[in-house]
Amino acid sequence: MEDVFGQALLDYHSNNYSEDIKTISSLDEEDVIPLPYLFRNYDQMPPLEQNALQLARGTILDIGCGAGGHALYLQEKGLAVTALDQSEGAIQVCQERGVKKTVHSSVLSYQKEKYDTLLLLMNGIGLAGRLVDMVQFLNHLKKLLKPNGQVLLDSSDIIYMYEQDEDGGYWIPSSDQYYGEVTFTMEYKGEKSAPFPWLYLDFNTLQNASWANGLACELVSEGNHYDYLAKLSFQQ
Template sequence: MKDIFGKAILDYQQGNYTEDILTETSISEEDVLPVPYLFRGYDQMPEIEQKALELCKGHVLDIGCGAGSHALYLQEERKLKVSAIDISEGAIKACKKRGITDARHTDIQQLQNEKFDTLLLLMNGAGMCGYLKNITSFLQHLRSILNKGGQILLDSSDIIYMYDEDEEGGKWIPADMEYYGELEFRMSYKGEKSDPFPWLYIDYNTLQNAAVANGFNCELILEGEHYDYLARLQPVE
C-alpha cells in the first residue's frame, strides 16, 4: 500500500510542505486534511483528545500514532513511558526525528508478548478494524496486551447524520451495507492516490454492546460537538 500519509508528514517536517492531503470516502465528497494539523500541540487539540491525554497512565501504547503529537506530549509533558506504533513507515520516521524514544513501524495485530497500562486510539482509532465484524477479534487482541487494571481510550463518531432522511424521518442506508459506519476510504497527495481501504466509524451504543460482549466495562467519557465521543474500556477482572 502506498504510504501517502507518511510522505506528506515527512515532507512537512523536512520543509517541503506545499499542499495538503485530500481524503474521500464512499459516502462523501473530497475533503482536505491539513498536514500541519498532524503536528498540532496540546493547545490546538480538540477537547476529546486533551481529555484522553489527561487520562493516560503507566506505560502507554499510542496505536496509529501518525506524526506523533499525542505520544510526544505524553513523553515530554506528562513524563510517561510511551511506545508509538503506526503502519506508515514515513510517520514512524517522523516520530523518531521528533524525539519519540520508542517508535515502531508495525501493525497492532503483530504486537505480541508485551503489556501496557493504557492503549490509546485517537483520531477515530477504532477505524482500523475496517468492518464491524472484526470488532470482537480486535478487542480480544487489545485485551491480550493490557496489564491488569489497564484501560483502552478511544474516540469515534456516529456518522448516521451523513445519510439522507426519508419523509418519515428515517435514514436511507444502502441495502448492501452491513453497518452504516463502514466506509471505503482513500487518500491522495501530490498527484498520488492510495488504494481504497475500509475504515470503521462506530456509534457509542454499538461499541458498548461489543465491549460488554467481550468482557469490558465501557464508559462514555466525553461527547464532542460533531457526533464524536471519547470512551474508556476496562476489562472486567
C-alpha cells in the same frame, strides 16, 4: 509511493509543504486532511483528545500515532509511551521529532508488551476496518492490556451523513453492512493509496461489541458533533 500518508508527513516535517492529503470515500465524499493539523500541539487539540491525554496513565501504547503529537505530549509529562504506526514515514517523523520509543508495525501484528493504557485517538478504532472484525480487534487489544489497564478511544456516529426524512428516520442505502463502514483512498502529489476500510462506531454499537468480548465500556465525554470519548476495561 505506497506510504502516501508517511510521505506527506515527511514532506511537512522537512519544510516541503505544498499540498494536503486528499481523501475519497465510499460515501461519495471528497475531503482533505490538512497536514498542519497532524502536527498540532496540546493546546490545538480538540477537548476529547485533551481529555484522553489527561486520563492516560502508566505505560502507554499510542496506536496509529501519526506524527507523534500525543506521544510527545505524554513523554514531556514524564510518562513511558511507545508510539506505534504501520506507516514507515510516520515512524521516521516521530523519531526525528524526539519520540524515544517507536514501533513500526500494524497493531494486529504487535504483541511484545502489555500496557496500562492503549490510546486510539483520531477515531483510532477505525483501524478495526469493519464491524465483523471487531471481535478479532478487541480480543487483540485485550492481549496488549495489563489486568487493570484501559483503552481510551474516540469515534463518531456518522448517521448525520445520511439523509433524514420528515419522521426523523434516516435513509441508509439498503446494504448488509453497518452504516459506519467506509472505504477510503488517500491521494497526495498525484499518488494514490490502495483503498482501505475504516470504521466509525456509534457508542451503543461499541458498547455492545465490548460487552460481548468481556470488556466494560464507559462513555467519558461527548464532543460537539456526534463524536465521543470512551474508556474500555476488563469487566470486573
